[in-house]
Amino acid sequence: MPRATLRRACRALATVTTLTLAATACGGTTKDDVKNEAAPRAAAGKADPDAALKKDLTVAFLPKQVNNPYFTVADKGGEKALKELGSTYKETGPNSATDTSGQVSYVNTLTQQQVDAIAVSAQDPGSLCTALKQARKNGIKVVTYDSDTGPACRDAFVSQASAEDLGRTQVQLLAKQLDHKGEIAILSAAQTATNQNTWIDFMKDELKDPKYKDMKLVKTVYGNDDPQASFQQTQGLLQEHPELAGIISPTTVGIKAAAQYLSGSKYKGKVALTGLGTPNDMREYVTNGTVDAFELWDPARLGALAAHTAVALKSGRITGKEGETFKAGALGTFTVGEDGVVNLGKPTVFDKRNIDDFDF
Incomplete structure (x- = not known):
């Protein structure tokens, strides 16, 4: 998607981007x-x-x-x-x-x-x-x-924050942790979530920059902001893509569920995880080394x-x-x-x- 089109999408999104309660923040606002x-x-x-x-x-x-x-x-x-x-x-x-x-x-x-x-x-x-x-x-x-x-x-x-900043900075944060190399995936909320989809469009546009030539987005999956579904989607990603180096989850439910799975698996410390989360949800996983860094406003x-x-x-x-x-x-x-x-x-x-x- 051209940058101009993405910016128009960003402006359209401004009236619908919403942070709900701590358990479902950044999950997704549909049209x-x-x-x-x-x-x-x-x-x-x-x-x-x-x-x-x-x-x-x-x-x-x-x-x-x-x-x-x-x-x-x-x-x-x-x-x-x-x-x-x-x-x-x-x-x-x-x-x-x-x-x-x-x-x-x-x-x-x-x-x-x-x-x-x-x-x-x-x-x-x-x-x-x-x-x-x-x-x-x-x-x-x-x-x-x-x-x-x-x-x-x-x-x-x-x-x-602007949708563009939220989308691009999540890629930048993960790339820094991966030294700009490896297969990556996105764990989103619902397929119909307007804000999630706009952020993902900006992520994909950011990945077109030559500095990410050694990073490849292999799959986007949807956990529907359900903890169990997001946990299972994370498990499925690692089974389908054993060489996966990192995951971006732009939803607080998704990133917490993914951290829970990684924390108790052989992938802890080997697969990087970032996205949008709250400090109280993610403190345990930052402390135990499952997650290096994530972001939110x-x-x-x-x-x-x-x-x-x-x-x-x-x-x-x-x-x-x-x-x-x-x-x-x-x-x-x-x-x-x-x-x-x-x-x-x-x-x-x-x-x-x-x-x-x-x-x-």
Whole structure:
């Protein structure tokens, strides 16, 4: 697939890439999971990058599920950033990740409370849209983070990382471990998972670079984000390809299941494994030498960037229009992309040196 086509796919994916709960993070969002609002966003006025940064704002974080380790880390990052910015943080939300209608009532309540901004990780992108539009009509700035709605329903979306970065860096990470040599395979989630397929397209495009001439992708298999199925797919890969040198699994369920199989097999330390995983899932396998390194975004930085984006919007420094730039404290300077998407940046690599610094 040409790079230009992949980038278009990446932009299309921005509204559907989602990290679900710790057990199924990065598993896969299908096209049917998102009901995008096609209508353009309402005009938000002109940005003034030199506008005074407002203080004493109230920014509410509405995660998919409160008390979930991933969102606890993300929202604590937002809380810390808001404290540094002189504003007030609050968190509210459902106790269940499957309570898709519950988020609507929380948005309505926050609208009635007249908070200044809402940072929300959408459980059901379509069902939230009407409530978020009403919040915006009441002057509330809406930032989505981790999981988006349609562009018409919010002012900006803070994305974990671009699809291109996620796809290419996983190949780069494995190639480094293999000294750019050997047969490799991919253990994905479902065949219909839009984000997984987009990442894999970028992986394949990355492998076209001459520096990977001694690496060969021999097979892509699907574990459907089921631990047992992913475990069995890993076993099958090694039986079918006894010379396999490495596996990429861009799903937290898949990489953990693959690590479990490798850890108890003769392939431990001989077959490299990387992909997208959470530190808490993978710590055991990094410690015992099954996995050298894997990656994911840092949820604390994601939450902090959501907070900075909300305050920048409320202060008028940005409106969510493509090309606008703003400073986000120690995180650096960010540029708003197409459809109001702000990318956090390249994913974080976890290995023995830093894995104990994270708890999610």
